[in-house]
Amino acid sequence: MESLRISGLIPPCNSISNVRHSRILLLNSKVIGQQGFASLWRRGGSCRRRMSLSLRAGSVSGGNESALGGLQEEEDKKKKEKGLVLGTGRDVSGSAIGLHLIPSSGETQVIDSSGEDATTETVEDATTVTEEEADDTDEKEEALAKVTYNIVFVTSEAAPYSKTGGLADVCGSLPIALAARGHRVMVVSPRYLNGTSLDKIYASAVDLDTHVKIYCFGGEQEVAFFHQYRERVDWVFVDHPSFHRPGNPYGDIYGAFGDNQFRFTLLCHAACEAPLVLPLGGYTYGENSLFIVNDWHAGLVPVLLAAKYRPYGVYKDARSILVIHNLAHQGVEPAATYKNLGLPPQWYGALEWIFPTWARTHALDTGEAVNILKGAIVTADRILTVSQGYSWEITTGEGGYGLHELLSSRKSVLNGITNGIDVAEWDPSSDEYIDFHYSADDLSGKVKCKVALQKELDLPVRPDCPLIGFIGRLDYQKGIDLIRLTMPEILQDDVQFVMLGSGDPQYENWMKATESAYRNKFRGWGGFNVPISHRITAGCDILLMPSRFEPCGLNQLYAMRYGTVPVVHATGGLRDTVENFNPYAQGGSGEGTGWAFSPLTKESMLGTLRVAVQTFKEHKSSWEGLMKRGMQKDFTWESSAVKYEQVFEWVFLDPPYIG
Numbered sequence: 256m257e258s259l260r261i262s263g264l265i266p267p268c269n270s271i272s273n274v275r276h277s278r279i280l281l282l283n284s285k286v287i288g289q290q291g292f293a294s295l296w297r298r299g300g301s302c303r304r305r306m307s308l309s310l311r312a313g314s315v316s317g318g319n320e321s322a323l324g325g326l327q328e329e330e331d332k333k334k335k336e337k338g339l340v341l342g343t344g345r346d347v348s349g350s351a352i353g354l355h356l357i358p359s360s361g362e363t364q365v366i367d368s369s370g371e372d373a374t375t376e377t378v379e380d381a382t383t384v385t386e387e388e389a390d391d392t393d394e395k396e397e398a399l400a401k402v403t404y405n406i407v408f409v410t411s412e413a414a415p416y417s418k419t420g421g422l423a424d425v426c427g428s429l430p431i432a433l434a435a436r437g438h439r440v441m442v443v444s445p446r447y448l449n450g451t452s453l454d455k456i457y458a459s460a461v462d463l464d465t466h467v468k469i470y471c472f473g474g475e476q477e478v479a480f481f482h483q484y485r486e487r488v489d490w491v492f493v494d495h496p497s498f499h500r501p502g503n504p505y506g507d508i509y510g511a512f513g514d515n516q517f518r519f520t521l522l523c524h525a526a527c528e529a530p531l532v533l534p535l536g537g538y539t540y541g542e543n544s545l546f547i548v549n550d551w552h553a554g555l556v557p558v559l560l561a562a563k564y565r566p567y568g569v570y571k572d573a574r575s576i577l578v579i580h581n582l583a584h585q586g587v588e589p590a591a592t593y594k595n596l597g598l599p600p601q602w603y604g605a606l607e608w609i610f611p612t613w614a615r616t617h618a619l620d621t622g623e624a625v626n627i628l629k630g631a632i633v634t635a636d637r638i639l640t641v642s643q644g645y646s647w648e649i650t651t652g653e654g655g656y657g658l659h660e661l662l663s664s665r666k667s668v669l670n671g672i673t674n675g676i677d678v679a680e681w682d683p684s685s686d687e688y689i690d691f692h693y694s695a696d697d698l699s700g701k702v703k704c705k706v707a708l709q710k711e712l713d714l715p716v717r718p719d720c721p722l723i724g725f726i727g728r729l730d731y732q733k734g735i736d737l738i739r740l741t742m743p744e745i746l747q748d749d750v751q752f753v754m755l756g757s758g759d760p761q762y763e764n765w766m767k768a769t770e771s772a773y774r775n776k777f778r779g780w781g782g783f784n785v786p787i788s789h790r791i792t793a794g795c796d797i798l799l800m801p802s803r804f805e806p807c808g809l810n811q812l813y814a815m816r817y818g819t820v821p822v823v824h825a826t827g828g829l830r831d832t833v834e835n836f837n838p839y840a841q842g843g844s845g846e847g848t849g850w851a852f853s854p855l856t857k858e859s860m861l862g863t864l865r866v867a868v869q870t871f872k873e874h875k876s877s878w879e880g881l882m883k884r885g886m887q888k889d890f891t892w893e894s895s896a897v898k899y900e901q902v903f904e905w906v907f908l909d910p911p912y913i914g
């Protein structure tokens with residue numbers, strides 16, 4: 256099977272490639288018509304068929320040549336006739352920014368997979384249903400999305416298959432939350448094999464025996480697809496020899512892999528082919544898919560949709576949402592590599608990036624580069640970040656990493672949605688990695704976890720001594736330099752400190768040296784270890800996160816769920832999620848879940864940490880209040896997933912940004 260090949264010249268519309276895709280187009284239209292994966296469910300006597308997202312998406316764009324076009328007007332007309340008011344707020348650029356869907360009382364809109372208004376049953380029909388059943392039905396129906404979509408996540412990592420950080424957590428759990436709400440969800444990521452026991456994680460993924468040829472890097476690359484259906488999600492793994500090597504997804508002990516641009520170019524091309532060629536569960540996802548592309552590694556996807564597929568009539572009704580988890584990494588390589596990416600030459604401008612003079616390395620350096628994340632920003636239909644705070648920060652000179660003006664120019668389609676967490680994996684009442692369990696109602700297991708951690712780390716066993724933790728990449732982003740600078744003063748106090756982190760070797764060495772110097776107070780664990788991260792989260796009293804910038808941050812969410820009080824720098828998602836402690840609020844019972852300090856200085860961090868330590872030691876009931884309020888916060892994906900759905904509605908209301 257061949258992927259569309261882009262050469263210097265754009266082939267005429269009746270080229271072989273085009274014929275192949277036209278066939279796929281027809282095939283998919285047929286498949287969608289037959290399959291009705293707009294599933295039917297019937298509860299409490301009322302019947303609702305979920306509208307096929309594919310049909311809906313096809314109809315929204317309008318003016319397209321697909322067999323599905325023109326349905327939107329019909330649909331809207333019918334909705335109005337049935338008393339449904341669909342009001343769309345739009346900003347000055349004409350982009351949808353708000354939507355109101357008001358059902359008329361007593362009626363249920365039923366639209367079948369062909370876009371037809373199948374039935375309208377009044378609630379009176381439900382005479383045989385008891386009140387209790389009806390209540391139950393309402394709750395269940397609320398938990399499901401009103402409109403469902405075919406969603407394709409593209410990501411370089413997804414837990415539990417591959418993980419170096421928070422991106423994996425999000426791409427391992429948000430798809431499951433969306434699938435549980437009725438969407439059809441595929442996650443496309445590489446099939447990394449590094450020759451260790453970790454490779455077993457892919458054992459349940461079967462070879463789909465579908466091979467696609469991709470034209471890039473001056474030749475033809477063949478990729479294969481493996482598949483596992485788990486928790487209602489299609490986990491698709493792209494297989495290629497370049498994903499089989501020791502190390503993590505991006506590098507090994509010698510540093511970042513030199514061919515990452517090649518590897519993630521393959522991922523993006525393969526991800527664009529997957530919805531067209533993989534008959535998962537018997538049916539392809541089809542051309543009206545919604546791509547959710549995460550960070551620069553997936554950033555070529557919206558560019559490919561616009562430059563490689565749409566000129567040939569393919570993916571005209573697809574949409575893409577770029578999710579920025581970390582703007583600091585943009586996939587920047589020399590300009591000369593553009594020709595390798597499998598894009599038409601005239602699309603160079605989309606990726607073109609010129610470094611300012613001060614950032615150039617020598618007199619002959621012209622500063623010309625290609626920037627994949629920039630390409631995604633200028634071609635994606637909408638852009639999301641993982642907290643509201645960060646969505647604003649990236650439009651500022653301080654937080655925009657050179658892309659702030661570009662991001663500001665797309666402000667009307669830029670939103671922030673705070674990440675949820677996997678509450679099944681991170682649950683102190685059932686966590687498989689900790690020996691003692693507890694909850695907000697019974698905190699007694701918490702101190703047992705602390706003692707167990709002190710024993711495991713060979714620290715003096717002292718339940719009364721405040722235990723401070725840090726978990727994360729040993730990286731400038733995480734403020735690791737500030738921790739290092741402040742550590743001698745932190746350790747002057749009667750506290751214990753434990754760090755778990757991997758990354759910059761100089762910091763791993765520093766942790767070892769600090770451990771030798773402060774045997775009774777400090778432990779540093781260099782490496783990536785999920786069980787230990789759970790035990791530190793459960794066993795510590797305080798979690799320190801002095802991140803320089805933090806798009807969302809997950810560890811503070813895990814900490815709060817485990818009754819571990821976060822002390823964070825007030826930035827991005829940390830500021831959005833950690834509520835400052837105020838002991839005098841609520842008639843003296845206090846409010847807040849931790850401390851968010853600012854500015855990011857040694858004095859400010861140390862001062863705040865000391866207030867937290869003093870509160871732990873001297874104000875037991877205040878401390879318990881802090882713990883309980885954090886533990887009772889709703890960090891489930893459910894509420895974030897509903898917000899994502901709102902953005903899905905918006906993205907299909909607008910025509911594709913690059914048509």
Ligand SMILES: Nc1ncnc2c1ncn2[C@@H]1O[C@H](COP(=O)(O)OP(=O)(O)O[C@H]2O[C@H](CO)[C@@H](O)[C@H](O)[C@H]2O)[C@@H](O)[C@H]1O
Pocket residue numbers: 419420421422424425580581641674726727728755756757782783784785788805806807808809810828
């Ligand atoms: N040595 C170690 N051993 C075991 N586990 C370790 C570990 N180091 C880190 N982890 C784990 O990796 C994850 C890190 O998540 P974060 O959100 O804090 O940061 P990250 O910067 O990777 O993610 C980016 O993407 C996420 C997701 O959107 C954003 O929340 C974040 O702000 C952004 O920087 C957590 O699950 C943490 O427990």
